[in-house]
Amino acid sequence: VTPGPEQPVVTTSRRDAPAPGCYLYALVPATGPIPARRTGVDGTHPIRTVRCGPVTAVVSDLDPETFGPEELERRLRDRGWVEEAVRTHDDVVRRAAETGPVLPLRFCTILRDEAGLAELLDRHRDGLVAALDRLADRQEWGCKLYRDHGTVADHVLRASPRVAEMAGEIDAAGEGRAWFLRKRLQDVVGEEVERLSAEHVAGCHDRLAALAGAGATLPLQRPEATGRAGEMVLNAAYLVHGEDLDAFLAAADGLRAELAPRGFDLEITGPWPPYSFVPDDIMPGAAP
Amino acid sequence: VSDLDLIGPSRHRDVSVLELADRILGKGVVLHGDITLSVADVDLVYLGVRLMLASTDTAERLRRQAVQGAG
Numbered sequence: 001v002t003p004g005p006e007q008p009v010v011t012t013s014r015r016d017a018p019a020p021g022c023y024l025y026a027l028v029p030a031t032g033p034i035p036a037r038r039t040g041v042d043g044t045h046p047i048r049t050v051r052c053g054p055v056t057a058v059v060s061d062l063d064p065e066t067f068g069p070e071e072l073e074r075r076l077r078d079r080g081w082v083e084e085a086v087r088t089h090d091d092v093v094r095r096a097a098e099t100g101p102v103l104p105l106r107f108c109t110i111l112r113d114e115a116g117l118a119e120l121l122d123r124h125r126d127g128l129v130a131a132l133d134r135l136a137d138r139q140e141w142g143c144k145l146y147r148d149h150g151t152v153a154d155h156v157l158r159a160s161p162r163v164a165e166m167a168g169e170i171d172a173a174g175e176g177r178a179w180f181l182r183k184r185l186q187d188v189v190g191e192e193v194e195r196l197s198a199e200h201v202a203g204c205h206d207r208l209a210a211l212a213g214a215g216a217t218l219p220l221q222r223p224e225a226t227g228r229a230g231e232m233v234l235n236a237a238y239l240v241h242g243e244d245l246d247a248f249l250a251a252a253d254g255l256r257a258e259l260a261p262r263g264f265d266l267e268i269t270g271p272w273p274p275y276s277f278v279p280d281d282i283m284p285g286a287a288p
Numbered sequence: 289v290s291d292l293d294l295i296g297p298s299r300h301r302d303v304s305v306l307e308l309a310d311r312i313l314g315k316g317v318v319l320h321g322d323i324t325l326s327v328a329d330v331d332l333v334y335l336g337v338r339l340m341l342a343s344t345d346t347a348e349r350l351r352r353q354a355v356q357g358a359g
């Protein structure tokens with residue numbers, strides 16, 4: 001469902017704006033330097049910072065002629081541009097995260113100009129400061145669980161009491177009934193694979209979320225996207241305090257070793273900027 | 289474009305662009321103000337972009353990069 005031309009994907013903000021637009025990557029506390037290394041999503045303007053009271057914005061300028069609403073809509077349909085811009089956005093946020101707490105902004109948060117940015121930050125100041133405080137000393141870590149269906153089925157054939165019981169029945173049964181039971185066994189193995197998968201998904205998620213203090217699930221990715229043979233059964237993110245990180249990673253290693261013989265592969269990615277743990281909306285006005 | 293993600297994700301880097309998109313487009317702070325892409329449009333844009341990114345498989349990406357690399 002690619003947005004069609006009749007759908008209002010982009011709204012017009014303002015006509016005749018001669019000042020450069022402002023792409024907003026991240027917000028950080030107004031202390032310490034932010035490494036400004038590379039050019040922004042337009043490939044031209046440098047990353048820079050704008051301080052506004054207790055909050056510093058990490059931004060880059062945009063040429064308003066080439067980043068107006070229509071132009072942005074066109075770019076968002078250009079896979080090559082989106083890939084590059086997504087990587088740039090992540091890289092800038094990641095570098096900011098290396099220096100302390102960071103609030104990553106949603107992709108393509110573009111303001112009319114720097115005055116608009118200052119106004120926006122001022123209006124949201126209390127909520128932003130509170131959100132940054134909650135993220136201090138915490139990192140996001142990702143966990144994915146893949147299953148190799150054949151290996152899980154082999155494990156079920158070896159280990160499932162339900163399957164063992166049916167195997168006994170088949171051995172004791174006459175020819176006709178044994179044939180019927182063998183057909184039925186295939187279904188039972190499939191059911192047991194699903195049951196075991198659900199059990200391990202919940203087990204991993206509960207264990208890691210308990211150690212992290214906060215967990216969130218992300219969309220599952222198909223094998224075409226992951227480039228892996230196994231089927232993804234869990235895609236989750238955890239917000240881990242620095243003090244808990246060793247225990248978190250050790251638990252993940254333990255789970256990986258425990259589940260590998262059963263056909264499950266656990267993969268940890270990170271550290272990420274806390275994309276999955278920032279408030280969706282920070283409303284203007286005082287913090288709650 | 290350095291696309292190390294083709295090797296597969298590791299603990300620290302080499303993540304796929306779809307993985308990035310699930311965070312950068314699906315998550316992150318949304319501010320209400322005079323913003324080019326309005327809050328109401330963000331989810332629709334995210335859906336479109338995610339479908340676009342998810343639709344191309346690894347083999348196609350490898351081929352495309354090989355073509356770009358040669359050009």
